[in-house]
Amino acid sequence: GAVVSQHPSRVICKSGTSVKIECRSLDFQATTMFWYRQFPKKSLMLMATSNEGSKATYEQGVEKDKFLINHASLTLSTLTVTSAHPEDSSFYICSATLSGRDTEAFFGQGTRLTVV
Amino acid sequence: SQKIEQNSEALNIQEGKTATLTCNYTNYSPAYLQWYRQDPGRGPVFLLLIRENEKEKRKERLKVTFDTTLKQSLFHITASQPADSATYLCALGMVWDMRFGAGTRLTVKP
Numbered sequence: 001g002a003v004v005s006q007h008p009s010r011v012i013c014k015s016g017t018s019v020k021i022e023c024r025s026l027d028f029q030a031t032t033m034f035w036y037r038q039f040p041k042k043s044l045m046l047m048a049t050s051n052e053g054s055k056a057t058y059e060q061g062v063e064k065d066k067f068l069i070n071h072a073s074l075t076l077s078t079l080t081v082t083s084a085h086p087e088d089s090s091f092y093i094c095s096a097t098l099s100g101r102d103t104e105a106f107f108g109q110g111t112r113l114t115v116v
Numbered sequence: 117s118q119k120i121e122q123n124s125e126a127l128n129i130q131e132g133k134t135a136t137l138t139c140n141y142t143n144y145s146p147a148y149l150q151w152y153r154q155d156p157g158r159g160p161v162f163l164l165l166i167r168e169n170e171k172e173k174r175k176e177r178l179k180v181t182f183d184t185t186l187k188q189s190l191f192h193i194t195a196s197q198p199a200d201s202a203t204y205l206c207a208l209g210m211v212w213d214m215r216f217g218a219g220t221r222l223t224v225k226p
Contacts, residue, residue, distance in 0.1 A: 004159075006159070009157075032211075032212070034211065034212075034214075041125065041218060041219075042218055043120070043205070043215075043216040043217055043218045043219065044160070044205070044216045046214070046215075049212060091157075093159045093160075094159075095159070095211070097211045102210045102211050102212065103148045103150070103165055103210060103211065104150060104162045104165055104211070105150075105160075105162065105207075105211045105214060106162065107152075107159030107160045107161070107162075108159050109158055109159050110157065110158060110159045112157065
């Protein structure tokens with residue numbers, strides 16, 4: 001149980017375009033999902049907390065107009081990187097938690113974004 | 117500011133030996149500490165959680181200790197195998213405020 005699926009696993013896009021990453025909880029409902037960004041040999045940095053049916057909460061320094069998050073259902077959250085630039089190239093990972101268990105996170109497989 | 121340091125970027129050991137990874141933190145008093153495994157190009161996978169009132173936790177070949185006085189956690193893998201080669205991350209706090217270390221890349225040589 002507690003499987004989180006992220007899609008796509010890899011994407012290459014051109015500068016100026018937008019790309020959408022999906023995060024799905026496959027066998028449970030996730031009212032809250034989290035989006036992280038990870039640079040090589042660096043720790044995961046929390047970007048935003050995605051809440052079903054409401055606006056996402058962004059961490060300080062994360063541009064909410066650039067990284068659009070939508071959590072339209074209890075099993076799906078999406079992250080859209082708008083007007084992508086090469087510096088947006090990174091590994092993006094989502095996670096979700098089981099209701100009532102706020103101490104462990106279940107992560108998706110991650111998405112390697114390359115902006116050319 | 118809060119800091120989480122994992123003692124070394126990389127650790128190489130021989131198969132069958134015990135691997136010991138360290139996680140130190142400052143300016144923080146987490147109630148929970150977790151360890152995750154991350155393979156290249158993949159998301160982290162939860163391994164173990166230990167609470168601040170627990171000194172030690174075990175799961176099969178894994179053992180975690182949590183010393184809130186030293187602000188340190190040790191993660192041990194006994195009888196290590198090449199399949200244990202991965203990056204191991206420590207994480208502090210609850211999921212809505214979870215902070216991660218940069219990880220230690222463990223290589224177990226046959």
